Amino acid sequence: LTDLDDKKFSGKRVFVRVDFNVSVSNGTVGEDYRIRMTIPTIEYLTKRGAKVILASHLGRPDGRDIDYTLAPVAKRLSEIVGSRSSMKVRFAHDCVGQAVENEISQMNNGDILLLENLRFYKEEETNDSEFCKKLASLADIYINDAFSTSHRKHASTYGMATLVDARLAGFNLRKEVEYLSMMKDNPIRPFKVVVGGVKIKDKIGALEHLLLKSDKVIIGGAAAYTFLKAKGFKTGKSLIDNEHLPWVSKALASYGDKIMLPTDHVAAMSPADTSITMVKGDIPDGMAGFDIGNETIERYSTEVSGTNGAGMIFWNGPMGMFEVRAFANGTVNIAKSMALAYWRGAKTLIGGGDTLEAMKKSGVAENEVSHVSTGGGATLRYLAGDEMPGVSVLNGQ
Ligand code: 3PG
Numbered sequence: 423l424t425d426l427d428d429k430k431f432s433g434k435r436v437f438v439r440v441d442f443n444v445s446v447s448n449g450t451v452g453e454d455y456r457i458r459m460t461i462p463t464i465e466y467l468t469k470r471g472a473k474v475i476l477a478s479h480l481g482r483p484d485g486r487d488i489d490y491t492l493a494p495v496a497k498r499l500s501e502i503v504g505s506r507s508s509m510k511v512r513f514a515h516d517c518v519g520q521a522v523e524n525e526i527s528q529m530n531n532g533d534i535l536l537l538e539n540l541r542f543y544k545e546e547e548t549n550d551s552e553f554c555k556k557l558a559s560l561a562d563i564y565i566n567d568a569f570s571t572s573h574r575k576h577a578s579t580y581g582m583a584t585l586v587d588a589r590l591a592g593f594n595l596r597k598e599v600e601y602l603s604m605m606k607d608n609p610i611r612p613f614k615v616v617v618g619g620v621k622i623k624d625k626i627g628a629l630e631h632l633l634l635k636s637d638k639v640i641i642g643g644a645a646a647y648t649f650l651k652a653k654g655f656k657t658g659k660s661l662i663d664n665e666h667l668p669w670v671s672k673a674l675a676s677y678g679d680k681i682m683l684p685t686d687h688v689a690a691m692s693p694a695d696t697s698i699t700m701v702k703g704d705i706p707d708g709m710a711g712f713d714i715g716n717e718t719i720e721r722y723s724t725e726v727s728g729t730n731g732a733g734m735i736f737w738n739g740p741m742g743m744f745e746v747r748a749f750a751n752g753t754v755n756i757a758k759s760m761a762l763a764y765w766r767g768a769k770t771l772i773g774g775g776d777t778l779e780a781m782k783k784s785g786v787a788e789n790e791v792s793h794v795s796t797g798g799g800a801t802l803r804y805l806a807g808d809e810m811p812g813v814s815v816l817n818g819q
Pocket of ligand 1: 569
């Protein structure tokens with residue numbers, strides 16, 4: 423991947439694909455981590471006199487749907503940029519066409535323009551060649567700083583890049599690739615993985631690689647009940663991924679000595695049930711597990727941050743239904759153990775938006791972790807060894 427330092431930007435129209443796919447409710451941006459992570463690239467370019475054109479998708483709209491406008495993101499970006507300099511962000515109400523071309527032709531060196539949601543055009547996702555040409559005509563230089571959407575072969579992540587002479591990696595994308603490739607191919611040992619959340623399906627590819635490469639895989643969240651069922655435990659009404667039970671059984675047969683599973687649970691009849699019970703081993707009929715129990719918390723925390731802890735740890739997915747207070751203890755303790763491991767010198771990585779949210783709700787700050795990946799699906803795909811069109815298109819530049 424070519425360094426930004428290798429190019430002259432003054433007076434150039436620099437098209438930066440960012441991933442501003444953030445949560446927006448009632449016109450206000452929630453967690454803005456993805457926006458903040460693009461600031462180093464944006465500031466680098468504005469200081470060097472580039473005309474910075476930012477483009478992103480937001481959600482999965484079906485054509486132009488104003489509920490998915492990027493206007494609230496432009497506002498938040500303006501606030502972030504404005505708190506650091508006198509710069510302002512302008513917002514274009516489209517992402518291609520004459521009005522956008524006019525806006526760009528009026529830009530001064532160092533100006534920032536955010537285009538409207540790329541997915542207002544279905545051609546973005548189909549990587550349509552005419553749409554790619556329209557986007558490419560807006561750019562002298564193309565930069566991808568959207569690692570978290572680089573698993574998509576879309577017009578703005580792939581097609582247009584092939585039509586622009588200079589295509590480069592932004593600082594955030596580069597940092598993501600550096601951290602994740604170290605973890606994937608050359609982890610610091612002992613390398614431990616903590617996996618939670620609900621769905622096993624989306625994680626199978628990454629888990630296959632991580633089971634092979636890691637020293638321990640610590641399982642929590644609803645995913646754990648499918649593993650426990652495969653081992654012959656009673657799991658009551660707990661969420662089970664029956665479709666992937668065969669895969670789980672195979673994983674247990676091949677890597678059983680590496681896989682850690684909960685030995686006790688916080689169980690209840692339903693998430694709303696206030697009479698919760700701590701159970702060991704089997705979960706009684708009519709009840710479901712919603713969090714890991716105290717004995718499991720103790721074992722997992724020692725594994726993550728004890729004196730024989732980890733050289734490197736990757737955490738993806740909460741340990742229980744952490745949105746409900748009664749079921750948040752496992753996640754809170756894992757988050758705190760991750761922070762302790764970090765202060766003890768381990769390289770710690772967190773992947774997925776829900777894991778960042780869980781970490782923050784647990785009172786652990788972003789600067790108590792070595793790297794928080796902006797990617798959800800992209801991070802898992804990358805770890806599974808899948809092709810990342812948005813990254814490979816930058817190679818050889
Ligand atoms: C994400 O949030 O994971 C990325 O922005 C990609 O979004 P998508 O799954 O809608 O393509």
